Amino acid sequence: MSRGTLSPVAEKRRPPRLGPAEYALLGLIAVASRDDAMGDRSGVHGYDLARRLQTGSLAEIIRLEPGMLYHYLKKLDRVGLVVTSVEHQVSRPDRQDHALTADGEAALRAWLDEPVRATRDVRLDFLVKLWFARELDPVRAVALVREQRGVIARLLGSLQEQRAAMDGDDAPASAAQAAAQAAAQAAILRDTLDLRIAQTGAVLSWLSALPENGQTVS
């Protein structure tokens, strides 16, 4: 603790931002340790995580090849979100058992509590979050959906404001050719904005129709 090039106080240089795949691993470790809470083992090993990823419905949402899986586990260990212990086995390769640290549990919980900011992150990030929220804490899942709806609704509002402003300052018809050029430029920008509005609106409708909002599933 006393020496060296790395400051002894700041153990973690920067808290590195994790991607959805890494959070999914944290979540899967949590799920696994809940599943065999009465068992004797303390953690899960990579191969088991790979199996859980491939068989469950998670595989339809996020793909994770073994190469990346082991890479991420090492990284999570390096940044202190996971602890690893080697377990020797007879007539089988050694296993590396991974378990969440307190930091790891906190990181997982914080991630689950945080809605995503951009529409494009709904497809991967938010769906993975929702999967784990339903699995680990269904009550929390309801709040997550509500908060995500708020974020997307605000985003949609801001896009619609921009769109409205666009109609406002539209060309006062000056010189012919320069105005036509400018109009063509404005056209594609307006179309781009319209596309974003359409997609964001679709996501908002989808969020509103989710079972967490109290509909009966019939």
Added chain:
Amino acid sequence: MSRGTLSPVAEKRRPPRLGPAEYALLGLIAVASRDDAMGDRSGVHGYDLARRLQTGSLAEIIRLEPGMLYHYLKKLDRVGLVVTSVEHQVSRPDRQDHALTADGEAALRAWLDEPVRATRDVRLDFLVKLWFARELDPVRAVALVREQRGVIARLLGSLQEQRAAMDGDDAPASAAQAAAQAAAQAAILRDTLDLRIAQTGAVLSWLSALPENGQTVS
């Protein structure tokens, strides 16, 4: 035809797939050479392309740093879509003038004629295509929008079929806990599918409202 690891006939090993940024460069070279068709110069240089990218509305759709721009120009030259000639200047750095080859023109035209396959490619690929189609060949832009609408409509139909089949084979209520597990798994898959349907539908509506479809812009 008879020998060797690389056939001497097939000059191009594999036709490498180009990304939207690379096609945008091909398109910009075409636009530039159309703009100064009466000029004496045969091609465009990278710096000029960078300027055109940063000032026009294209910059709002696709971003391309100088580093990548020069990298792509070299690549396009390597695969024979572009020819490069050095032009010496007095009291200025040498320029490298780039012009489309016949292959380059064909590649650009083929790309402009081809709608994108996936919904997620609409946001970047299709918008860039549309920009160049409007710029280079507005008549062609109308056909492009129509074909893109067809592709997305078929995709939406297939997603809706899957969704309908999902309701069909829903659990005949066997053993309690296993069925609940399966139901939870099915739930997230259904939600994922619903999201894709919502987003695809939004893109289809947007395509239908595009000015190429003959609406008056008011």
Added chain:
DNA sequence: AAAGCCATGTAAGCTGTTACATGATTTT
């Protein structure tokens, strides 16, 4: 005897970002 599972990785390659290097020349 062959195939496949268990368990962990390495290696190579592509795509892309960010920041900086160069060196003369024109503008402020």
Added chain:
DNA sequence: AAAATCATGTAACAGCTTACATGGCTTT
């Protein structure tokens, strides 16, 4: 004298994908 323009790049790094390496064991 300082700053910006012209014109072309390199270096470092980061993330992801694909394919393969290892080696003992169990099942067919």
